[in-house]
Amino acid sequence: MNFTKFLNMLRIKKSISIDLGTANILIYDKQKRKVVLNEPSVVALDKKTGKVIAVGKDARQMLGKTPDSILAIKPLKEGVIADLDVTRQMLNEFIGKIYGASLFKPEVMICVPLEVSSVERKALFDAVSGAKKVYIIEEGRAAIIGSGIDISKPNGNMVVDIGGGSTDIAILSLNEVIASKSIKIAGNTFDDDIVKYIKNKYSLLIGDRAAERVKKTLGTAIKKDNPETMEVKGLNLLIGSPDSITISENEIYEAIENSLYKIVNATKDVLEKCPPELASDILDNGIVMTGGGSLIHNFTDLLEKETKVKVFLSDNPLDSVVLGGGLAFDNTKLLHTLQMKEN
The missing domain is CATH 3.30.420.40 (ATPase, nucleotide binding domain)
Known part of the structure; x- marks a missing residue:
């Protein structure tokens, strides 16, 4: 050189x-x-x-x-x-x-x-x-910048970013955070919920990686009329040897329902802090969801139903933050x- x-x-x-x-x-x-x-x-x-x-x-x-x-x-x-x-x-x-x-x-x-x-x-x-x-x-x-939204203008926009360890909810305008809340309920919480549910209901102990696979396959925010199922393997605590069960989407909904609604309620808390002059902007622009936790099936539908504000998923939910x-x-x-x- x-x-x-x-x-x-x-x-x-x-x-x-x-x-x-x-x-x-x-x-x-x-x-x-x-x-x-x-x-x-x-x-x-x-x-x-x-x-x-x-x-x-x-x-x-x-x-x-x-x-x-x-x-x-x-x-x-x-x-x-x-x-x-x-x-x-x-x-x-x-x-x-x-x-x-x-x-x-x-x-x-x-x-x-x-x-x-x-x-x-x-x-x-x-x-x-x-x-x-x-x-x-x-x-x-x-996350909201990475979703293609210009926050430099005097216009209100809202994001719910559900990561692995925390969920960040914010209303932004003119590059600044106007109202926000961060809670320690997110993707890893869903995994823990699934581990506890399967252990309590089936006396089957599964690992974090198995729980994550179940979440990605069956995780849903709304109960289904014809739920999908999958086989889950782990350690049967009653007999002390490997075993397997078949679990459904609706069971996983039961497992994570409480955590889902904690995120919903935190979103409502931030909306209540929204200045009146930005409230109409949020109604027009909607709420953008990002992060791996936002990929739970029908989560956008649940949030929209509960907040009465239109909700849409970011084009790059996993990469929007970076x-x-x-x-x-x-x-x-x-x-x-x-x-x-x-x-």
Whole structure:
């Protein structure tokens, strides 16, 4: 490589958006204009040395199956960092996987739940200490931007973003959050609900991954006249050996109904805080749903029925947060409203 080319490489500006999710980590490269990484938020560590053995998909395969010498953990809980050192190692591994040993110090946009404490924000800044600049944007703001909605205008828009660890609900106008609420009820809660339901009703113990498969296949927010069914395998607690059952959509509805309505009621709470001058905008524009939890069958129908406001699913429900974080780099006025740290 000649010296001129080397200097040109050093001048390249790199901007990445990170959706630091409880279930998955997504990274969007602004220059490439695409999501360059989507991996589970899981790390496998050597217990003795603390060294990272695997991250992402490889580490997720080890959950519940590791020997005593290996620890497979999720360093993020309810959308925030539970273990800073492991989160930092995980991010370094992911970024190294994409870009290799790079001389670039990127600008980083971290997408976080609406209600994170100052201590949690500091942990987020510290987790990407190798970046040139670090911005923090609320997931609700990022999700609605990533859904293709222009929030820079004096017009009210509303989003319900159901992630893995938290649900963020917000009304936005002129780049700002006008009213919001964040609750610790989301996709992982649905998984826990399913595990408990099957254990209590059938004395069958299933793992988190099995519960997630059931949720994705049978999860519904409205009871069905002709419900679909699937086979579920686990450990029969009565006989102490592997067993299987057949479970239906309506049973999964029963399992997650309470959590569904907690999200519905939180949405109603935010609507009650809506300033009168924006209420008509929300009626006209509707509510956009994003995040993996929004993919529960008929959830948009349930929310629309309960709020009396039209509800629609984002075109990119799984990627809307990280896409919005990337698009935020192009909004100068928005950047000025975000908390930022320069290294």
